[in-house]
Amino acid sequence: MPSKLKKAIGAVKDQTSIGLAKVSKSTPSNVEVIILKATRHDEIPVDDRYLNELLQLISSNKVHVVACAQVIAKRIGRTRNWIVALKSLVLILKIFHDGDPFFPREIVNAMKRGHKILNLTNFRDDSKSSPWDYTAFVRTFAIYLDERLDCFLSGKLQRRYTNREKENGGAGRCHKPVTDMKPTLLIDRISSWQRLLDRAIGTRPTGAAKSNKLVQISLYAIVQESFDLYRDISDALALLLDNFFHLQYESCASAFQACVKASKQFEELCSFYALCKSIGIGRTSEYPSVQKVSDELIETLKEFLKDQASFPRNRSRSPVMLLPAPPVPDNKDPCSSSSEPDAMDVSTTVNSEQEEFQITTDTFSAAPTFRAMPTFEHNVDPFTMAMQSEDDPFESCMGDNHMHINNGSPNNQIVLHEQQLWLKNQNKIIAKRMA
Template sequence: MSGGGTQNGLRKALGAIKDSTTVNIAKVSSDYKELDINIVKATNHVERPAKKKHIRAIFAAISSTRPRADVAYCIHALARRLSKTHNWAVALKTLIVIHRALREVDPTFQEELLNYGRSRDHVLNLSYFKDDSSPNAWDYSGWVRTYALYLEERLECFRVLKYDVETDRPRTKDLDTPELLEQLPALQQLLSRVLGCQGAAVNNFVIQLALSMVASESIKIYNAISDGSANLVDKFFEMQRHEALKALDIYRRAGQQPPSSFLQAMEEYVKEAPRASNVRKDLVVDAKPKAILAIEYKKETEVPEVPSEPPPPVQPVPEPVQVEVPAYEPPPDLLSLDDPVTEASEFDQKNSLALAIMPAVDQPTSTATTSVNGTSGLPVQSYNPYSGLI
C-alpha cells in the first residue's frame, strides 16, 4: 500500500473513532441525548451524504411546534460541531444540515438562527477554517469557507427582505422605491456569493450535493434581481437625486451592458434630478419655447400632399433630416428586456423617422410639447429603452 493510501486509511479510522467516542459521551452526559446522537451521525467523518433518518430527527427538533429552548440547543450543538472540527467533511455536512433546514423547516428556524448570531459569534463564521491533512482536503476546505459565506449572506438577505427568496414568491417587481433600493443590493450581494461558489471540486459527491442546492437557488435570486431591475428602470426618472444615485449604482452593479445612450440618460438625469422631496418649481416655464422637436411618420403608400395655400413669408422650414435607426442589440436577461426587436433595415422601410426643428410661431395648437417631471413647457429628449435616445 502506498504512503498516501496508508495515511488516508488512518484518517478514516481516526475519524470513525472520534465519531464513536462522541456518540458514547452523548449517551451518558447529554440532556438531549437523542438529538446529539443524530447530529453526530448526520455530520460524521464519512465522505457520504447523511442518512435521511438522522436529518428528519434534527428537523423535528427545530420545528415551530417544539419549545424554543429545544431549537436554541440544536443550533448551539450544530455551532459547536462547526467550531471544534478540523475535518472538511464534518464541516461541510454540518453546513448542509443547516442549509437544508433553511430550505425545508419553517421560517422560525431562520429567526432563531439570526437571534443566536446576535448574542454570540456567528454560527456560520468559518473564515479561519482549514483542513491541511491532504492536498484534496486543503482544496475542499477552501470551498467549505466559500459555502459558509454564501449561507451567511443568505441569512442576512432573509433579515433584509423579511422573507426567503428561495421558498417564497419574489416581490421585487411590486416594491416601492425605498424598499427596492434596500432589497436589491442585498440580493446582488447574495448573487455574488453564488458566483463565488463556482470552480468547486465537482469530483466529490458531498460537494456536488451542496453545489446543487446553491445552483437551484441562484435561479430564483437571479429572477428576483431581474424583476427588481425592471422595476428600478420604470421608477428611475421619477426619483429624487439621492435615490437616483443609489439606483444608478445598483444598475451598474447588475452586470448589465445596456445601450450606452440609456446609461448616459440615467447619468444626465442624476445631475439634474430634484434634490428636495418636491419637484423644483423653477423648472416650470410658462413662456412658449423657441423651438419644438417634432417627429413625422411617413408611410410607404402615402404621397405627401402639396399645401393648398402658399406658406407664410417667414423663414422656410428646413427639409426633414432622415435619421437612421441603429440596429439594437437587446441587453442581457437580467432586465428581462429580451423581447424580439425589429431589424433596423425593416424598420426604416416601414416607418422611417423624420426629425424637423420648426419655429414656435408655426407651432400647431395641437402639437404636444415634451415635459420634464410631468411639467409641460420644456423641450427635452425623450428616451425609449429599446431604441436609445430619440
C-alpha cells in the same frame, strides 16, 4: 483523500460522540444524536432520513430549535475535518430553507455567545491528505450562509414555499412577489440580493474539490438558490427600468448603479454556471438563460443621468425640479404670459391617463426573464414631435394640448424635455452603430 487509518479514526470518534450524547443531560439527547449521525466523518452526503427527523423535532418544540443550534455550533467549533464542517453547514442551509424560522435567530444567538458557526475564516482541515481546495470551499460556503442569514434577518430575502408547506396549502408564510414591489422598495433590496449572489458565485470549487461528490452535492443546494436570486434581480431591474424616468434623481442613480453591477455580475454568473454544468451540478435544463446588460443601455442611462444632474433640484420638496420653460418661436407663443417667471416648479409624477411609450431598441442579447427597456408616460406622440419642422418643434403640443397645459398640468414640459434627452441619446447610439 483520507487514508484508511484516517477513516477508521473518524469512525471511532463518531461512535464515541454518539454514545456520549445518548447519556448526556445537557441537551435533548435525540437532537444531538441525530446531528452527530448526519455529520459523520464518512465522505457521503447528509442522509435525508436524519434531516427529516431533525426537521420534525424542531418543528414540534422551540426547545429543540435552541438545542439544534447549540449542537451544530459545538460540532463546527470543535472539528478540524472539512467533511464534518461542510456537512454541518449543509445542515444549517437545509434548516434555513425548510425548518422553523426561529432557527436563524438561534444561530445568531449562538454566534453572540462566541461560537464560530459561520465565521470560519480561520478554519483549516488538519489532515495532510486533504488539499487546500476543500478548506477553501468550506470557508466560502460559510461566507454565503452568513450573508444569507443577514438578508433573512433584515427582511430582504425572498423566501419560497417548501414542499411541506405546499402540501399544507401554503399556510404560514406570506410572500410578496418582486413584481408587486414599488421601485423604492426594490432599490432598497436589490443591492442585498446582488451581494448575496456574489457570495454564491464565490463558492465555485477549485482543484481537487471540483470532482468531489460531497462538494458537488453541497454546491448544488447553493446553485438552486442562485436561480431564485437571479430571477429576483432580473425582475427588479425590469421594474426599475420601466420607472426610470419617473424616479427621483437619487433613486435614478441607485438604479443605474444596480444596472452597472448587473452588467458585470451576469457575466460572472454565466461563467459560474458554465463551470457547474461542466462538472455535473444538476441538469442543464434547470439553469436559466442568463441575459447580458448591453453597453448601449448603460451608456444611455448614463447620459440621461448627466443631463438630469445639470438641473438644480429642490431637495426639500423632492421630486420637484426646477426646469426652464420650453423654447417657443417668437411668431407663435400661445403659452406665453407676462406674469410667468423664467423657471417654474414642476412635479415629476405623471397623469395616469397619459399613454405609454416603449423604446424598441434591442439593448439585451436575450430576454428570457425581463423586459429590457425603460418607459415613460406622456400624452404627446414622440415620433410626431420628432417629425415637426425645425422652425416649430413643439407645434404638436401647442394645438390640442394648449388648454391642457394652461389648465394646471405643467408635467408636459418635463415629458417633452425627457423625450428630447432620450431621443438625443438614441441618435448617438444609432450614429455609433452606423459608423
